[in-house]
Amino acid sequence: MDIMRRERSIRVGAVVPLTRPGWAEAGTHLLAGLTAAVDDVNDAGGIDGRPLELLVRDTRADPELAAAAVDELAQLGVAALVGEYHSVVARAVAARADALGLPFLCSSAVLDALTDRATDWIARLAPPQSRGWRTYADFLLGAGHRRIAVAVQPSVYWAAGIGILREYVVPRGGTVIELDLPRFTSTEICDELVEHGATALLLLAGYPEPVVSIVKAVKADRRLGELAIGAPAGQPEFGDWAALLGEDGAGISFLRYLPAQLSALGAGVAPVLRQRLGEPPSFVAFEGYDAILVLADVLRSDDRQRIGWPAVDLEGTRGRIRFSRLPDIPVWQAVDVPIQIVDRDPAARDRFRVLLTSRSDRAEQPADTDG
Structure with missing residues (x-):
């Protein structure tokens, strides 16, 4: 120029x-x-x-x-x-x-x-975060999760997310269990999940650490084989997630904004x-x-x-x-704005499965096709 x-x-x-x-x-x-x-x-x-x-x-x-x-x-x-x-x-x-x-x-x-x-x-x-995270909370409840743990670091953004989750989940019969970081190590988080009977864990923390270490610890713990893991902030969207976590990074649901x-x-x-x-x-x-x-x-x-x-x-x-x-x-x-909840397909980690699709400011509608 x-x-x-x-x-x-x-x-x-x-x-x-x-x-x-x-x-x-x-x-x-x-x-x-x-x-x-x-x-x-x-x-x-x-x-x-x-x-x-x-x-x-x-x-x-x-x-x-x-x-x-x-x-x-x-x-x-x-x-x-x-x-x-x-x-x-x-x-x-x-x-x-x-x-x-x-x-x-x-x-x-x-x-x-x-x-x-x-x-x-x-x-x-x-x-807005409230629209996307309410959609995500509804998805968790629809999948039968009533005891939802969150591994959370101090942040205005994460605190707002917990508030949205609790506001939506608790009146519908659910419980949000906060596991404050860095108070708990990755191993201690696994113990807490078992003790509280959590069926889902949401990662509200920095990436790659401590998120990568938490995922690896949970995936390696035989007691938590049925635990659902979510990362609503969208960490699994990018290629380095698959590179760092391999097969451990598959099947972890997250929000993304595509139609x-x-x-x-x-x-x-x-x-x-x-x-x-x-x-x-x-x-x-x-x-x-x-x-x-x-x-x-x-x-x-x-x-x-x-x-x-x-x-x-x-x-x-x-x-x-x-x-x-x-x-x-x-x-x-x-x-x-289009909202999706997706995960990486365990059978093909470079492929995303669409678990739910919605639009902000409209009623959520489940998707029945894979992405």
Whole structure:
């Protein structure tokens, strides 16, 4: 891109976790989707003839680093911000963007309270945590699990998840058993699961550790052969899960945000993302692609005083994208977001089995086909 082209470009700041302790693999998929969409928007003529230019900053899952990146990007004259996977980091980005009056489209973080107050500057593509995790809780109850243990580390995100689970499960006759980390070792967690008669264990903890060690310990314990394991935050989605855990990583259910079938656009984008990544694209890559489509649509408006989230109505890779205000959600929220509960097939660990499919803000409907 020459000097003239840079001066004419519309800059968009991308905040993405690309190195540890951030979930770098998720960040890589997110960035692949963002850059692929920028290329496609520019190939189609850009924004009123002006190309998009993506300025990428690595957040490393550090809220303070991310907030500083927002300030830097604002000084560089970005028209909007996009990205982030970790909820606590996205919350820091959203707070700073709101204070600066800078549009931020959060692609992948799900924490309901993305901001402390209602704001028109922030929107989100992923479904709120309360929608996805209630779907997951309903799935567990439907499978007959009434004594559900959670191995949990201290975090705003994990604490919110436990609250959602308890709020849904307890009134329906279930029990949520908290096993606080690092108080319990992996071996002690196994003993606690047996003592409490748990039939399901949810991993609400950091990846790869301590999650990998907990899974290996549970799988090796003959007393827990019938225990169901879940990772609602989606750790098994990415290839390094299978590489680290092998057959132990199969059959562990998790949330992901894909429809039963990609849109025509998504079907065309999928091979491009696969080529960029060298592996099948995750839902996070499609979220990144869709986020740029939405920003391009919003940035075509000349009105900078009122951000055009409610006017968005376009076809994304996973279906129609529209935004609305939802109760108790302080930002503009994409609605009818596809939600799946899947696991890796024990018979073919590179294949995902779809256990349930739903859409946020609609009644859950079970899926009867494998993915």
